[in-house]
Amino acid sequence: MKRGTIITIGRQCGSGGREIGQKLAQKLGIPFYDRELLRLAAQQSGLAPENFELYDEVPTSSLLYSLSLGNHGVMLGQYDMPIHQKVFLAQFEAIQALADKGESCVIIGRCADYALREREQVVKVFLKADPQARVRRLVEQYSDLTEKKAADQMVKTDKRRAAYYNFYSDSRWGSAEGYDLVVDSLRTGIDKTVELIAAYADLRFPE
Secondary structure: OOOOOEEEEEEOOOOOHHHHHHHHHHHHOOOEEOOHHHHHHHHHHOOOHHHHHHHOOOOOOHHHHHHHOOOOOOOOOOOOOOHHHHHHHHHHHHHHHHHHOOOOEEEEOOOHHHHOOOOOOEEEEEEEOOHHHHHHHHHHHOOOOOHHHHHHHHHHHHHHHHHHHHHHOOOOOOOHHHOOEEEEHHHHOHHHHHHHHHHHHHHHOOO
16 A cells, blocks of 8 residues: 555444454554544644543534535634534644645544545545444443443434534535445454455555
């Protein structure tokens, strides 16, 4: 894979996105950014780190979200920018700064594919899986979750991620048209999905 290639991963809850991202970065020998991006954004922006924890991939109010559907983009040109938009902008700029370094990396979520939409060397991946398979994975991962609780958490997390992405980007979360590669990660398997993404990235941007 060519140096400077960035792989962004959107994911349904329970699809193994973090594990796949970590293993992919390890396989390729490049940095991995999930919650690590929050620390970078806090450092670069000067905003309090707790703001990033509080508003990480959290959508705005339902009223503003409804209004945004007619604008198809980032609503940042306001007189008094709300804190959740300051947090998004700081993450947006942190992602751009990573790309400016010219180094390869893997970034999970946080509208990274949208932040890098003008960049040439980006592989945009979305991970999905059957709901029942995702519930089983969540129950296996977290011993305190019953199937019902896992299913509720899964639905709420996906709704939150979709609302966040759809508000801030000009695309629809999970829509195949917005990605280079959409993979049923639990049907393919975690390790095989890692191999698949790595192979695709190498084919797309060979050294």
